[in-house]
Amino acid sequence: MRKKWIMPAIAAVLMLFSTASAAEKLTLMLDWFPNVDHLPIYVARDRGLFEMAGIDVRIVSPSETADALKLAVSGQVDLAVSYQPQTVIAAAEGMDVIAVGRLIEHPLTTLLFLKGKGIEAPPDLSGKRIGYTVPGLMDVMLHAFASLNGVRDYTSVNVGFAVLQSLAAGRVDAVMGPFKTYETVEMAHRGYDVGYFELEKYGIPDYDELIFVCSRNTLNLKEKAVKGFIRAVDVAIGQVRSNPERAFQEYLKAVPEANPETEADAFRLTLPYFAANQNHDPLRWQAFADFALQYKLIGKPVNGASLLRNFDE
Known part of the structure; x- marks a missing residue:
């Protein structure tokens, strides 16, 4: 080798x-x-x-x-x-x-959520509290995703590095910014069943x-x-x-x-x-x-x- x-x-x-x-x-x-x-x-x-x-x-x-x-x-x-x-x-x-x-x-970025919370499609996030990881980026990406996919009347919350903690404690219902190759794995290893929306499959261009x-x-x-x-x-x-x-x-x-x-x-x-x-x-x-x-x-x-x-x- x-x-x-x-x-x-x-x-x-x-x-x-x-x-x-x-x-x-x-x-x-x-x-x-x-x-x-x-x-x-x-x-x-x-x-x-x-x-x-x-x-x-x-x-x-x-x-x-x-x-x-x-x-x-x-x-x-x-x-x-x-x-x-x-x-x-x-x-x-x-x-x-x-x-x-x-x-x-x-793209690796997702909109991540815990399964079993009634979230099956993006519009199900309407009225929810949605976290984001990087101010000036992921909050803006969240706005674009919401506009494209019929997410209405949501409240955005800066969770920074505390993705898992914020979801597990119920402080937010989903988080924009976690990677499908990392945070999904981390949460699975800690016993959480997660779902996510991949941005490139919901109207965001490849980057x-x-x-x-x-x-x-x-x-x-x-x-x-x-x-x-x-x-x-x-x-x-x-x-x-x-x-x-x-x-x-x-x-x-x-x-x-x-x-x-x-x-x-x-x-x-x-x-x-x-x-x-x-x-x-x-x-x-x-x-x-x-x-x-x-x-x-x-x-x-x-x-x-x-x-x-x-x-x-």
Whole structure:
């Protein structure tokens, strides 16, 4: 199994040396607490791919769910794991943000609920209390979902990281934002029978769930380092696909607080969604930006292509 990834990795790593000539520090803020969605990042770090690219990457977690993109835009961190919809919304609000790479290439977000509560179709959420995880993103996505699917007179509640606690305690009837590959597994492992509505099956266009963003100023100042980071992650994703079990064991060492059983099931579901390449699709970004304008997620048009940097072009 080792030979399947060693030779491609060597070739890719040699390419990395040409992108960042001197060691440079980068701080990456995750979108959430560390979980298997971020596994390729830890593989890139712990296999020395960042080091080979001439960069020293510090990985930090946000204290609030909306922090990462804002801190990247302000330059308080160099890079952030964010979401394509959040980036479009931020751009419409005048934030100087640019997407430089991809981690998860299709939607994972759901509207999650406990079964046995009379929720079978979206209109059943009318009049309910619905939580959301990321202010400025998931509350806006909830508005679009509700408009598309006949959900009326609901009350929205910011639950932040407390998805399971809020549902289990009955503080909310559903939550917009949990991933179908993670929170569904976590709740099942804790004995909860959950259902969910997948956004892309209820009128929301396809989009990149998790991306890497930074400010244009950071990109101008640290372009070689950012490029090296993105290419190292791309190599790591290829290695993860080649030997998932080895990569998962390395992740457990890197994130010892992770629950092995829950994360193993989540990883199996997540693996097919890791980005096949690092090239953003301008047409897909524009389609989402146009949808966002139509359903009032944003207040003015956004040029999707202007938010993208593809290093392989």
